[in-house]
Amino acid sequence: MSINLNRFNRVNRKKIFNRIERTHKTAIPQAPKRPPLLHPQLDISALTDIFLSKFSASSSTYQSIDCISLVPQLVLQYTELHNTNKTLVTNLQSLLTLDKSPLDWPDALTLSTPPATGEQALGLSYATTAIAETGSLVLCASKQNPTTVNFLTDHHIIILREQDIVPNIESMWKQLSLSAEHMPRAVNIITGPSRTADIEQTIQLGAHGPRSLHLLLLAGD
Amino acid sequence: MVEHYKSNPQGSASNSTSGPHQTLFFKAQSSHALLDNTLQEALKKAKGGFIEKRSKAIADVENFESYKQQAQLVKNHTLDHLAYYLTQFEDNLIKNGGQVHWASTPEQLNNIILHICERRDAKSVIKGKSMISEEANLNAALEAAGIDVTETDLGEYIIQLAKEPPSHIIVPAIHKTRQQVEALFRNAHDLGDRELDTIAALVDEARLQLRQKFLNADIGITGANMLIADTGSAMLVTNEGNGDLTATLPKAHIVTASIEKVVPDLESASAILRVLARSATGQPITSYTSLLSGPRGIEDLDGPEEFHVILLDNQRSQMLGTPFEEMLKCIKCGACLNHCPIYSAVGGHAYGWVYPGPMGSVLTPLMTGLKQSSDLPNASTFCGRCEEVCPMGIPLPELLRQLRNKEHEEHLTPRKTRISLQSFMWTIQHPKIFYWLTQITRKVLTNTTLSQFFAKYIFTSWYNSKELPKNNSKGTFMEQYKKSSKQKKT
Ligand code: SF4
Numbered sequence A: 001m002s003i004n005l006n007r008f009n010r011v012n013r014k015k016i017f018n019r020i021e022r023t024h025k026t027a028i029p030q031a032p033k034r035p036p037l038l039h040p041q042l043d044i045s046a047l048t049d050i051f052l053s054k055f056s057a058s059s060s061t062y063q064s065i066d067c068i069s070l071v072p073q074l075v076l077q078y079t080e081l082h083n084t085n086k087t088l089v090t091n092l093q094s095l096l097t098l099d100k101s102p103l104d105w106p107d108a109l110t111l112s113t114p115p116a117t118g119e120q121a122l123g124l125s126y127a128t129t130a131i132a133e134t135g136s137l138v139l140c141a142s143k144q145n146p147t148t149v150n151f152l153t154d155h156h157i158i159i160l161r162e163q164d165i166v167p168n169i170e171s172m173w174k175q176l177s178l179s180a181e182h183m184p185r186a187v188n189i190i191t192g193p194s195r196t197a198d199i200e201q202t203i204q205l206g207a208h209g210p211r212s213l214h215l216l217l218l219a220g221d
Numbered sequence B: 001m002v003e004h005y006k007s008n009p010q011g012s013a014s015n016s017t018s019g020p021h022q023t024l025f026f027k028a029q030s031s032h033a034l035l036d037n038t039l040q041e042a043l044k045k046a047k048g049g050f051i052e053k054r055s056k057a058i059a060d061v062e063n064f065e066s067y068k069q070q071a072q073l074v075k076n077h078t079l080d081h082l083a084y085y086l087t088q089f090e091d092n093l094i095k096n097g098g099q100v101h102w103a104s105t106p107e108q109l110n111n112i113i114l115h116i117c118e119r120r121d122a123k124s125v126i127k128g129k130s131m132i133s134e135e136a137n138l139n140a141a142l143e144a145a146g147i148d149v150t151e152t153d154l155g156e157y158i159i160q161l162a163k164e165p166p167s168h169i170i171v172p173a174i175h176k177t178r179q180q181v182e183a184l185f186r187n188a189h190d191l192g193d194r195e196l197d198t199i200a201a202l203v204d205e206a207r208l209q210l211r212q213k214f215l216n217a218d219i220g221i222t223g224a225n226m227l228i229a230d231t232g233s234a235m236l237v238t239n240e241g242n243g244d245l246t247a248t249l250p251k252a253h254i255v256t257a258s259i260e261k262v263v264p265d266l267e268s269a270s271a272i273l274r275v276l277a278r279s280a281t282g283q284p285i286t287s288y289t290s291l292l293s294g295p296r297g298i299e300d301l302d303g304p305e306e307f308h309v310i311l312l313d314n315q316r317s318q319m320l321g322t323p324f325e326e327m328l329k330c331i332k333c334g335a336c337l338n339h340c341p342i343y344s345a346v347g348g349h350a351y352g353w354v355y356p357g358p359m360g361s362v363l364t365p366l367m368t369g370l371k372q373s374s375d376l377p378n379a380s381t382f383c384g385r386c387e388e389v390c391p392m393g394i395p396l397p398e399l400l401r402q403l404r405n406k407e408h409e410e411h412l413t414p415r416k417t418r419i420s421l422q423s424f425m426w427t428i429q430h431p432k433i434f435y436w437l438t439q440i441t442r443k444v445l446t447n448t449t450l451s452q453f454f455a456k457y458i459f460t461s462w463y464n465s466k467e468l469p470k471n472n473s474k475g476t477f478m479e480q481y482k483k484s485s486k487q488k489k490t
Helices: A005-022 A044-057 A068-081 A092-096 A169-176 B022-035 B037-046 B049-059 B064-080 B082-095 B106-119 B131-135 B138-144 B154-161 B178-188 B199-216 B242-248 B266-280 B323-329 B341-346 B357-368 B385-389 B396-409 B415-428 B431-446 B448-458 B460-464 B477-489
Strands: A061-065 A087-090 A110-112 A122-126 A129-131 A136-140 A155-161 A186-190 A212-218 B099-103 B124-127 B148-151 B219-222 B226-228 B233-238 B252-258 B288-292 B306-312
Touching: A005 B082, A005 B099, A005 B106, A044 A061, A044 A129, A044 A136, A044 A212, A061 A068, A068 A122, A068 A155, A068 A212, A129 A169, A136 A155, A136 A169, A169 B266, A186 B242, B022 B037, B022 B341, B037 B049, B049 B266, B064 B082, B064 B266, B064 B323, B082 B099, B099 B106, B106 B131, B106 B138, B106 B219, B106 B252, B106 B306, B124 B138, B124 B199, B131 B138, B131 B252, B138 B148, B148 B154, B154 B178, B154 B199, B178 B199, B199 B242, B219 B242, B226 B266, B233 B242, B233 B266, B242 B252, B242 B288, B323 B357, B323 B396, B341 B357, B357 B385, B357 B396, B385 B396, B415 B431, B431 B448, B431 B477, B448 B460
Parallel strands: A061 A212, A087 A110, A087 A122, A122 A155, A155 A212, B099 B306, B124 B148, B124 B219, B219 B252, B252 B306
Antiparallel strands: A129 A136, A136 A186, A186 B288, B226 B233, B233 B288
16 A cells, blocks of 8 residues: 655645646735734723633633742642642743742642653643733743643643733734744643533533643733 | 536545445435434534524624624635645745645545555554544544544544444534433443443543543544644644644644645634634634644654644635635534524434535535535525524525536436426416416415315325415405506506
């Protein structure tokens, strides 16, 4: 069943393009101009409130904090609230860049470094930006923020700086300033915990990914 | 206009993968569906829920009509320059370290996947939901090659256990009740005496079983909701997170997508995202929207080593430049299914192929051949709700009408219908005879015994489910018209 994949692709590609081009939809050498698009406008002065109300509507919870050093205690409290085992996967580096002093983790928590393996109950990550329009947190895959932490843990805690909230989806892409030359492997827009309504259209949280999503909102700068 | 479009010009190749032509038996399958009590119970539960959620989501935003317009602008523009954007997507994905493959037919898509599996010596594959792989009946091809394949979207997993095709494009197991799901799980999993009597327990059971599959699979296959040309990325929209696990954990990730999924840039994608989830599930956005751009880099701690995108044509390029080009704007949101009186009555399986409801009644004949699915364009009351709710403004009733025309031209309509239509045509071209016939018909209708006789013995099946209205008119339209104009003159 062995095929010469390169040749196969070349031939098929040509056939498909021939069929497309037969309809005068030809490949133009220079870029066609996409018509300008409208974006929904939001009240900039109320971004945080809009964001938080949408975020809560996605069955997520949040806490405002004014200092990053509070994180370890809050994580511990969260394990108690959800009655989970006290295992946490996180890449501390990302947190340390927020604040020069290392975090003081309580002994009760067992920490491991990513990638997540499915054995850790909690994951802690850092959102690059957040969208007020939809109440979403946006995480870019990197050494600091590996994707498995977002999906393999039972409970996901995310830190966001309030000043990183942007109005709409378009402004989020702009904020990330992505380009074909510099693309993170994955950008995850996360809006609430994992859910399914596949059985009798009844919404059930925690289908395959985290059962709960908690935000620690780091106030002002 | 319609002549440009030749049904299935690439031969019957695309059909052989979809097994026997179930699309031929729409009528029989719908009668069966209407008598299936469990199915009717499941459909009744589903009905309304989606409609309500969608209308709430739309009421929540200021101007959904303007959102729709932006999304349609994007698609119209992209289809006008499809070759350009496909080339741009390909170039950028390669820059990102990904590999692009091209398939004209569903078989070719399967062959490419089998080739990758063979080269990687893959024994097990996990899948996120992909309608393109349903088009190709990929699971059967993988199984035939001895590869263990597991669907991970809960709905898809349920129907995989039941060995059934999906019955809805976004909720594939909408036709199953919780009792049926429980029975399927008891049969497939080693459960001991664990209870499975709540939906929560069922979801947990699937999570537990599928976790191991995720961690052990060699290759992950997902669909894509959009392909972004200027960043070379695939965009994946899910609620369960299964798509992301499928895209992240195995050593190779294969994206199956059709050529019309490409959009120019992230701003364009945003316009479509804004209407997609609202139309589909009534959410402003789904739990997870992910932009995937290639294999893991040197710095990354997770992600696949190989990233492939397979682009499938399967008749789509033939729709360009015809009235059916409109169908390529479809973003597979399912709103037209949820609002269709026919779909709500018979469910998805009656349609016989992977795409049911109004969008399926247009797409299936275009992809599998009109001859194989000649009932489908007629599975519509032309009530127009599908067009009204379609975020992409696709004129579904008009497209169905065009297909009906084509059927007539190609002599695919049943003899009975043809003869009736022809006699009707002949009659209305002869006004005297038409006038005389309407007078007789009125007499029959105003006479209870006679009209009952006709309803009972001549048009038996039509009046089985319908009532003949009482007619108390004082004459045919022409009789009354003449009378009133005479009165005016005097
Ligand atoms: S035809 Fe329109 S309503 Fe139906 S699935 Fe496609 S986009 Fe949605």
